[in-house]
Amino acid sequence: MHTSYIRAVKAESLKLKRSPVWLAFYALPVISAFFGTMNYKLNIEVLQSEWYSLWSQHTLFLCYLFMPALIGTYCSYLWRLEHTRHNWNSFLTAPLPLSSLYLGKLTQAVRVSVLGNLWIFALFFICGTLTGIQSPFPREALEWFLCGTLGAVAVCCVQLFFSLVIRSFSIPIGIALAGGIFGLYMTNHDYGMDYPYSIYCLGMRANNPNMEISISTLVVNSIGYMIVFATLSIFYLRRHEIAAN
Amino acid sequence: MITLRMEFQKIRRKKIALTMCALICVQFAWLLWSGSHPDESGRLQGWIEMLHSLPLVSVIMMPTIMSVLASRLADVEHKGNTYKLLNTLRRPGELYHAKVICGLCFILAISAAQFIFVIVLGYARDYAGHPEWNYYAKAFVLNLACCLSLYLLQLLLSMLFFNQMIPLVVGIGGSMLGLILMYIKMYSFLPWGGFLSSAQVRMDWNPETRVIHFYYREYSTLELCAVFMIFVWIVVFYTVGRILFKRKEV
Numbered sequence: 007m008h009t010s011y012i013r014a015v016k017a018e019s020l021k022l023k024r025s026p027v028w029l030a031f032y033a034l035p036v037i038s039a040f041f042g043t044m045n046y047k048l049n050i051e052v053l054q055s056e057w058y059s060l061w062s063q064h065t066l067f068l069c070y071l072f073m074p075a076l077i078g079t080y081c082s083y084l085w086r087l088e089h090t091r092h093n094w095n096s097f098l099t100a101p102l103p104l105s106s107l108y109l110g111k112l113t114q115a116v117r118v119s120v121l122g123n124l125w126i127f128a129l130f131f132i133c134g135t136l137t138g139i140q141s142p143f144p145r146e147a148l149e150w151f152l153c154g155t156l157g158a159v160a161v162c163c164v165q166l167f168f169s170l171v172i173r174s175f176s177i178p179i180g181i182a183l184a185g186g187i188f189g190l191y192m193t194n195h196d197y198g199m200d201y202p203y204s205i206y207c208l209g210m211r212a213n214n215p216n217m218e219i220s221i222s223t224l225v226v227n228s229i230g231y232m233i234v235f236a237t238l239s240i241f242y243l244r245r246h247e248i249a250a251n
Numbered sequence: 252m253i254t255l256r257m258e259f260q261k262i263r264r265k266k267i268a269l270t271m272c273a274l275i276c277v278q279f280a281w282l283l284w285s286g287s288h289p290d291e292s293g294r295l296q297g298w299i300e301m302l303h304s305l306p307l308v309s310v311i312m313m314p315t316i317m318s319v320l321a322s323r324l325a326d327v328e329h330k331g332n333t334y335k336l337l338n339t340l341r342r343p344g345e346l347y348h349a350k351v352i353c354g355l356c357f358i359l360a361i362s363a364a365q366f367i368f369v370i371v372l373g374y375a376r377d378y379a380g381h382p383e384w385n386y387y388a389k390a391f392v393l394n395l396a397c398c399l400s401l402y403l404l405q406l407l408l409s410m411l412f413f414n415q416m417i418p419l420v421v422g423i424g425g426s427m428l429g430l431i432l433m434y435i436k437m438y439s440f441l442p443w444g445g446f447l448s449s450a451q452v453r454m455d456w457n458p459e460t461r462v463i464h465f466y467y468r469e470y471s472t473l474e475l476c477a478v479f480m481i482f483v484w485i486v487v488f489y490t491v492g493r494i495l496f497k498r499k500e501v
Contacts, residue, residue: 030420034427041431067430075315075423083416090330175326175415176319177270183315183423184277191284 010102014110017100018084022114027083030076031122038068039129043137056139058215061150064130069154069212071186073122074161074203078182080118081165082175084111089173104243108166112236115162123155123210146215153209153224160202160228163235170239199223202231254341254349258324267323267357274316275361278308279368289376292462297378299452299465301369302390306450309365309394310429314401314443318422320357321405322415324350329413334499347496350406351489358398366391386451386467393449396481400442401425403488410496437468438477442484448477 042063046053053059088097100107131143161182168178182203189203193213198204199220205228211217285304289297328334370382401422408418425443432439438448455464470478 025414027414027416030416030424034420034424037424037427037431041435045434067427071311071430072423072427075426076420079416079419079423082419083414086415174265174270174323176322176419179419179423180270180274180315180319183312183426184274187277187281187312191280 010106011109014102014106015113018110018114021087025083027080028118028121030079031118032125034072034076035064035068035122035126035129038072039064039126039133042066043133047137055215056141057134057144060134060137060139061130061144061211061215062213064133065126065210065212068126069207069210070190071183073158073206074165074182074186074189075179076122077115077119077158077161078165078169078179081111081115081162082169082178084114084166085169086175089175098243105240108236108240108243112162112166115166116159119158119162120155123151123158127151144215146211149221150209150211150215153211153219153221154206155209156225156228157202157206157209160231160235161206163232163239164202167235167239167242170242199227202228205231254345255352258349258353261327262324262353265323265327267320268360270323271316271320271357271361274312274319275364278312278365281308282369282372286376289378294377295379296463296465297376298373298380298382299467301373301382302386303450303452303454303465305365305369305390305394306446307433309397310433310443310446311426313398313446314425314429315419315422316361317358317398317401318405318409318419318425320354321402321409322418324354325406325409326415328410329415343497343499344493347410347493350410351403351492354402354406355399358395358402362391362395362398365394390449390451393451393478393481394446396485397445397449400445400481400484400488403485403492404442407488407492407495410492411499438474440477440480442481442488444477445481445484448474449481 042065043060046060046063053063088094097107098104127147130147134143164185165178165182168181172178185203189198189201189207192198192201193204193207198208205224207213208217208219209224209228211219282301282304286293286297286300293300366387370387373382405418405422408421409415412418428441429439429443429446432441432444433447436447437450437453438444451468452465453468455466456462457464468474
């Protein structure tokens with residue numbers, strides 16, 4: 007299993023070689039950080055919590071609405087490679103277990119999401135330093151990062167499933183955008199922890215950096231979503247007859 | 252006409268209408284949720300408030316919805332590798348026209364559904380009086396124009412790039428840019444800010460009394476230029492799209 011998993015990851019890396027699809031994960035947070043910092047500077051009399059105020063300016067829209075859609079785009083791209091032409095034939099007849107093949111795709115999605123999250127934090131640190139915030143960098147940032155990453159992995163699993171089942175490239179992205187918007191409603195009604203697209207935002211504390219959340223619920227729910235959607239995807243690959251295009 | 256009919260035949264069973272319906276329903280749910288229990292003041296200002304909310308919801312969702320629509324229509328050709336075949340039967344310009352008109356039909360249906368929903372919702376919530384039809388008609392035309400300009404941009408990108416991730420990311424980035432621009436100023440010369448320029452209603456919030464007052468916007472010359480820019484973008488994207496499509500190497 008271990009060897010086949012590594013081979014699957016290597017194969018996926020080869021498929022993605024020279025494909026600049028990861029660029030979006032770096033470009034969009036830059037837009038958000040630029041305008042967020044500008045807004046912070048313009049309203050500095052009202053936004054007095056320094057790093058915490060800057061954090062919500064950077065991440066509010068990005069985490070609620072656009073990161074799920076970006077993750078969705080990447081997951082759609084990963085499966086699009088198989089959905090086009092006759093690639094399903096070679097994918098399904100590869101001498102590797104289907105679970106490893108699926109985990110290879112998931113690893114790529116997780117890798118890009120984690121690096122994207124790291125980039126968000128790097129921009130946060132750079133912008134905070136440039137704006138001259140005097141207080142020390144918040145220690146909680148590590149917790150936000152870990153919780154946010156866990157939520158992002160859950161979104162990856164959900165989106166990989168939708169992109170596997172739906173052959174269209176764009177429909178799963180529409181689902182991710184709608185999911186993100188519906189996440190606002192769920193969070194507002196205190197159901198955020200039960201809904202995968204909100205877990206990511208709550209983990210990142212995008213709305214309120216001082217928010218107290220139940221870490222155990224977040225971990226259990228995220229892992230629950232990962233297991234359910236990963237199992238569904240592998241089950242779909244095993245049982246469903248996927249016709250080559 | 253044959254090319255246009257062919258276009259609709261190609262998208263049969265692709266469930267594009269269903270996808271658009273689902274995405275528009277998210278907008279409807281948002282509008283339903285945003286003012287679900289209006290008080291007396293809310294009922295008095297209900298119709299004008301709707302004209303304020305609709306462009307704001309559109310600025311977030313429409314760039315991505317338009318990118319999904321354009322990608323669905325263009326991807327049929329990419330996946331089937333049909334450009335070469337189609338270009339031997341029809342002139343490339345005709346195929347481009349057919350795609351534009353096909354998309355326009357969807358945009359018309361989406362815009363009509365949005366306004367019908369808003370009007371029905373207003374009457375269901377018992378808003379005072381009736382909608383001011385001249386403002387609603389203008390809002391409809393401007394909304395349609397904004398959607399069309401974004402669709403033409405997305406169609407251009409979706410046709411040019413086999414990798415549909417590029418146009419989709421541009422759509423998502425456009426949604427984000429529009430949303431952020433909303434916090435800076437209520438007009439923009441960028442294609443994604445068209446919904447802001449076309450918003451005819453502005454809001455005045457008094458932080459002491461916490462009372463919201465909506466009023467019809469009086470356009471400055473610069474803001475009128477921003478509205479005019481929507482139509483300029485339509486012409487630019489259409490022309491550039493047609494030229495690039497005709498020159499596309501198949």
